[in-house]
Amino acid sequence: MSQQNMLSSVALRGFSLRSSSNSKSSNRNRSSSVQLSVPAQYLRNYSTNIPATAKIVRYETSGSPKDVLKFQTEPLPKSLKPSEVLIKILAAPINPADLNMVEGNYGIKPTLPAVGGNEGVGTVLEVGSNVKRLKPKDLVVPTKPGLGTWRDFGVFNETDFEKIPADIPIEYAACSSVNPPTALRLLEDFVKLKQGDVIIQNAANSSVGISVLQFARQRGLKTINIMRMRPDFDELVDQLKQLGGENTMVVSDEYITTPAFKRLMSDSKAPILGLNCVGGETATEMARILGNNGVLVTYGGMSRKPIKIPTSLFIFKNLQMKGFWLTQWLKDHSAEEREAMRNKIFQAIKSKDLTLFLETWEFDKFPAALERISDPTRFRKVVLKTQ
Numbered sequence: 455m456s457q458q459n460m461l462s463s464v465a466l467r468g469f470s471l472r473s474s475s476n477s478k479s480s481n482r483n484r485s486s487s488v489q490l491s492v493p494a495q496y497l498r499n500y501s502t503n504i505p506a507t508a509k510i511v512r513y514e515t516s517g518s519p520k521d522v523l524k525f526q527t528e529p530l531p532k533s534l535k536p537s538e539v540l541i542k543i544l545a546a547p548i549n550p551a552d553l554n555m556v557e558g559n560y561g562i563k564p565t566l567p568a569v570g571g572n573e574g575v576g577t578v579l580e581v582g583s584n585v586k587r588l589k590p591k592d593l594v595v596p597t598k599p600g601l602g603t604w605r606d607f608g609v610f611n612e613t614d615f616e617k618i619p620a621d622i623p624i625e626y627a628a629c630s631s632v633n634p635p636t637a638l639r640l641l642e643d644f645v646k647l648k649q650g651d652v653i654i655q656n657a658a659n660s661s662v663g664i665s666v667l668q669f670a671r672q673r674g675l676k677t678i679n680i681m682r683m684r685p686d687f688d689e690l691v692d693q694l695k696q697l698g699g700e701n702t703m704v705v706s707d708e709y710i711t712t713p714a715f716k717r718l719m720s721d722s723k724a725p726i727l728g729l730n731c732v733g734g735e736t737a738t739e740m741a742r743i744l745g746n747n748g749v750l751v752t753y754g755g756m757s758r759k760p761i762k763i764p765t766s767l768f769i770f771k772n773l774q775m776k777g778f779w780l781t782q783w784l785k786d787h788s789a790e791e792r793e794a795m796r797n798k799i800f801q802a803i804k805s806k807d808l809t810l811f812l813e814t815w816e817f818d819k820f821p822a823a824l825e826r827i828s829d830p831t832r833f834r835k836v837v838l839k840t841q
């Protein structure tokens with residue numbers, strides 16, 4: 455049987471089981487009533503109202519996301535192994551790194567076929583007999599990338615997810631594991647920053663960028679924020695200034711090459727930390743603007759262009775170039791350190807010190823949501839919701 459045929463027949467089984475769940479009888483009774491028409495091997499042992507199949511966004515080969523990502527169904531296991539948990543994914547964003555992974559251009563190469571999506575939030579529906587860390591109804595986020603969060607249901611190992619506070623809004627929880635922690639680390643791990651210090655960043659309107667400027671505000675830092683020119687530039691400048699407060703300067707990537715900007719910089723305190731999400735010419739300009747002993751940290755490569763740095767900056771200004779990857783940071787740090795960082799993020803979300811710009815899309819409309827990602831005027835992060 456071809457993969458496609460197998461998938462649609464599985465979906466049909468899911469449909470028959472789901473229809474039967476309309477009955478008001480208890481689950482166990484429902485299972486026995488289904489047994490009359492459904493072969494025993496398709497019956498489920500879960501005690502809740504769960505379909506036999508999960509909807510997933512899968513790719514079988516690496517390539518352009520629009521070409522290789524397919525919305526499909528796959529059977530869920532009929533019962534859980536002792537250390538497994540059944541999770542309903544509630545929401546999951548489409549992040550640039552997810553798409554890089556699908557293209558085969560990321561630091562982690564998935565085993566194919568794979569389900570897309572690295573970040574998200576879910577709720578625990580069932581736990582295996584040996585599971586101690588999680589229980590039904592816990593709100594959970596992935597502990598590592600590569601689990602495949604673009605799905606509605608999934609069976610995972612209990613260590614793949616960790617519990618988070620129940621009072622975090624779902625969309626925020628879905629986007630809390632990657633970009634805000636990256637912003638925190640960028641501000642904490644490279645330069646000892648004190649109140650009044652100046653930092654500079656590009657892609658300032660990215661999710662990482664807006665997290666950086668809000669955490670910077672809490673620490674009394676001044677920020678120079680570079681964005682690409684766009685039709686709604688002025689509107690976006692106002693939004694970023696609202697988030698960052700009075701010490702927030704927002705400029706375009708065209709303006710930073712002008713004599714007027716250079717004059718402005720020569721009269722101001724020089725930035726000592728540069729956060730590079732883009733590469734190419736903007737990164738070169740940022741390196742030029744940094745003061746003596748400045749540190750340029752690269753964490754993204756959105757322009758897909760290499761970084762060229764004039765030799766003189768290394769010799770005469772002792773420029774330091776570093777890189778950051780959250781995945782490595784999470785591997786290198788203890789459970790306590792990871793928890794402390796997560797708590798800071800959740801605290802900032804709860805106290806409304808951290809705003810994220812998000813737009814939600816029904817998971818079933820995945821192709822349209824993916825299309826939205828390539829809209830050049832898009833600003834808000836696309837988050838898929840399964841309900």
Ligand SMILES: NC(=O)c1ccc[n+]([C@@H]2O[C@H](COP(=O)([O-])OP(=O)(O)OC[C@H]3O[C@@H](n4cnc5c(N)ncnc54)[C@H](OP(=O)(O)O)[C@@H]3O)[C@@H](O)[C@H]2O)c1
Pocket residue numbers: 549550551632633636657658659660661662663681682684731732752753754755756757758778779780781830832833835
């Ligand atoms: N190293 C790590 O651990 C780590 C962790 C988190 C994120 N990241 C990386 O950080 C980057 C941003 O992630 P995010 O989720 O914050 O992204 P996001 O919210 O989707 O924002 C993307 C940003 O990139 C800009 N951009 C897109 N294409 C560009 C181009 N060709 N040239 C210049 N700028 C461009 C966008 O500007 P416009 O609005 O003008 O399009 C926007 O500012 C990604 O590369 C991601 O992989 C790395």
